[in-house]
Amino acid sequence: MIDRRTLLGLGGAMALARPGIAQSWPDRPIRWIVPFPPGGSTDLWARLVAEPMAADLGQSIVIDNRGGAGGLIGTEAAARATPDGHTMLFTITTHVTSPVVLRRFPYDPVADFAPIGKLGVTPLVLCASPSTQGNTVQDFAAWARGKDLSYASYAPGSSGHAYGQMFSDEARLNMTHVAYRGEGPMLQDMLAGNVACAFHSMAASGGAIRAGRIRPLALSGTLRLPSLPQVPLMRESGFSERFAFAGFIGLLAPARVPQPILDRAVASFRKVMETPATLQRLNEIDTIPQYLGPDAFRADIARALRDWTALATELNLQVTG
Known part of the structure; x- marks a missing residue:
């Protein structure tokens, strides 16, 4: 049985996919949820990519820092956001590690998101x-x-x-x-x-x-x-x-965002990741560029989830709260 919320989400996605609507994206500022406070590495990576992407897309990208619960609070907000392409999630490996260790899955790390691209990794x-x-x-x-x-x-x-x-x-x-x-x-x-x-x-x-x-x-x-x-x-x-253990850094959209919007976001992210200035800046902050497109990034997230679940089980690593 399909519940009311699912029907509403499907209806919204169908409406957004009408000719002329998806193609006009973005028609207002885009919000990137970063599930950690300002000043940390995730915030820094997000801002490094957001500026050139905003210039390419012709709309500002606003960083919305929502820390708490090992990233779960901000990530759940992104998963529940209207799938119109104006809310996205810039995140790191905690996307899979936190729900496993907290024994709470307010979102599905793979199914509830549409990967835009992987930025890279950092030791x-x-x-x-x-x-x-x-x-x-x-x-x-x-x-x-x-x-x-x-x-x-x-x-x-x-x-x-x-x-x-x-x-x-x-x-x-x-x-x-x-x-x-x-x-x-x-x-x-x-x-x-x-x-x-x-x-x-x-x-x-x-x-x-x-x-x-x-x-x-x-x-x-x-x-x-x-x-x-x-x-x-x-x-x-x-x-x-x-x-x-290898993690990831990257950009995701909520599931059910219309494909034309995803395609444009993917192209813009890839363009930024191919820019020498971006690669130079990442190397300057000891971040290893490792671009992956949507399908490969989804597989990488699924791999990290499997590896982490095995590691957390071995360590008996569990967090309360």
């Missing part, structure tokens, strides 16, 4: 705060062992949360997890020395790392960063292959 850097000691991950672990310390994450159920828990477990540190509503607030507490360590993105924390305000110890993923050639991978430092 997370295990950083130590100025209140700690040790310039390598082994020295930090030796100093931290037996102390009452905490590690931070930018969202409960995020890959940063999982990496922090894996590091604490594998290094036998028994640290307490402190979750934040975004990377910006987490970074401020790291700089103040209120938490011992955290896995950061270079997009948000690169400036603090280069200034020596926090110390990089090791990297997630499978490739070292050219800007930090001396910093090894976690798996090169004696830790498990679980730290190679």
Whole structure:
């Protein structure tokens, strides 16, 4: 049986698909929901892409930061938005990690969205705060062992949360997890020395790392960063292959957006991702460009959901709240 809300959504999509309506998109400013507060890496990536896309589409793109519940609040709002192409979601791997770990699926990470394009990936850097000691991950672990310390994450159920828990477990540190509503607030507490360590993105924390305000110890993923050639991978430092889990950064629309609108958004996003200025800026903030179109991006999201579900089950990683 089809419920009333589904019928309304289908009716709205059919109306939007009438000749002359979809083709006129966008006819007003576009809203991109970013499910984290301003100042973090997701916010930075969104703004980096939004400016050239707005110029290409001829309408402004307004960033709507809606943090909370590991990204679930903003993501659910995007899933429920009117499918007219004027509300989209710019998000990261928490799109799949948070609902799995929170045991709450207010949206289907795959079926409820129409992928526009994948921007790329970024390794997370295990950083130590100025209140700690040790310039390598082994020295930090030796100093931290037996102390009452905490590690931070930018969202409960995020890959940063999982990496922090894996590091604490594998290094036998028994640290307490402190979750934040975004990377910006987490970074401020790291700089103040209120938490011992955290896995950061270079997009948000690169400036603090280069200034020596926090110390990089090791990297997630499978490739070292050219800007930090001396910093090894976690798996090169004696830790498990679980730290190679790969995520994503990208733009999605609500499901049922008319295809002509999606096609234009996809073309604009691809155009921006092929621009040398965009690629240069991403490399400057240590983000690895890895463009994928809609079908390949959907498959990548489904792959990340499968991989993360297996990892979270192995870790017995569950978040309450």
